[in-house]
Amino acid sequence: xxxxxxxxKNGFAAIAADQMTHMGSCRVHAEYxxxxxxxxxxxxxxxxVAGSTAHTxxxxxxxxxxIDKFDLTSIDSIFETFRSxxxxxxxxxxxxxxxxxxxxxxxxxxxxxxxxxxTGIYEVQxxxxxxxxEKFWSTGSGLEFALGAMEVLYGDAGLSAQHVAERGVxxxxxxxxxxxxxxxxxxxxxxxxxxx
Numbered sequence: 625x626x627x628x629x630x631x632x633k634n635g636f637a638a639i640a641a642d643q644m645t646h647m648g649s650c651r652v653h654a655e656y657x658x659x660x661x662x663x664x665x666x667x668x669x670x671x672x673v674a675g676s677t678a679h680t681x682x683x684x685x686x687x688x689x690x691i692d693k694f695d696l697t698s699i700d701s702i703f704e705t706f707r708s709x710x711x712x713x714x715x716x717x718x719x720x721x722x723x724x725x726x727x728x729x730x731x732x733x734x735x736x737x738x739x740x741x742x743t744g745i746y747e748v749q750x751x752x753x754x755x756x757x758e759k760f761w762s763t764g765s766g767l768e769f770a771l772g773a774m775e776v777l778y779g780d781a782g783l784s785a786q787h788v789a790e791r792g793v794x795x796x797x798x799x800x801x802x803x804x805x806x807x808x809x810x811x812x813x814x815x816x817x818x819x820x
Contacts, residue, residue, distance in 0.1 A: 625664055627766030627796025627803040628672035630738045630745035631774065631784035634757060638662060639670045639740040639809040640789035642766070642797050644678050644804025653804055661808055669696045670810055674764040679735055682717050699754045703747035705732060706752045714776045719723045736763050742815040760788065766796025766803040786811040 627709035628641040641662040643654035654660035662680055664671045666687040673680040686694075686709065693709055695701040708806045713719040713733050721731035738761065739746040747755045747763060755761075759778055762770035773795035777788050786809050 625766075625794045625802045626674040626764030627762065627770050627775065627800060628662060628671075628674050628758065628764050629760060629762040629770050629789045629792040629796075630740045631749075631778070631789040631792070632670070632740075632745045632757065632814065633668075633778065633783075633788060635786040635814050636811045637739060637740040637742070637745050637814055638785035638789040639672050639730075639745075640786070640793045640807055640809035641672050642764075642793050642803040643808055644797075644802075646802060650685040651801075651804060663808055663810065668692055668693060668812075669694075669739055669810065671696075672738040672763070673738075674736040674738075675734070682713070683735070684711070685717070685736070691721055696739055696741055696746070699746070699756050702739070702746055702748060702754045706735075706748055706754075709751075714818070721815055739761055740810070740812055742812055743818050744814065759814055760792070760794060762801065763794070764796070764800075766793075766800030769799040770796040784811070794805050814816060 631638045643660040645652045702750045737748040740780050745757050758773045770792035774792040790807050797803045797805050
């Protein structure tokens with residue numbers, strides 16, 4: 625699946641992701657694909673997309689064709705953004721909202737995203753749950769390995785947010801069979817109000 629992480633440290637928000645994909649049981653490493661990125665730029669935000677590679681294309685298409693519908697500057701605005709684009713996902717991108725769980729409370733948008741921008745680091749899950757993190761977080765099949773590595777490294781004053789993020793993804797790639805190198809990473813300065 626993936627290892628994608630976000631880190632907020634020393635005035636920067638960083639995002640990093642592995643670049644391997646799967647076609648059934650076949651592992652497709654980045655060197656075999658012309659577009660292996662799992663990170664999409666949407667305005668001033670960077671979005672890491674876990675799950676199906678189709679999700680990355682959909683998020684990129686939304687960034688290209690519907691950027692006016694996105695406000696990713698707070699928990700509330702991110703929730704409202706994904707609530708409002710749900711109809712687009714169903715009508716224009718043919719999203720299937722059904723899941724195996726008969727007791728699901730809402731239609732799922734099937735997306736599992738991490739966001740880094742000047743206001744901080746966020747996670748968006750399928751039912752439009754939005755969480756803002758103060759230090760770091762991860763998603764994808766390698767998340768537990770990444771979280772463990774980042775927990776150990778975060779307190780090292782000599783490591784930047786981007787370095788911690790890269791090392792988190794590297795740990796995911798080392799121990800999770802569904803994640804693979806190389807690591808792609810970016811860092812964005814936090815706005816002064818969000819450096820706290």
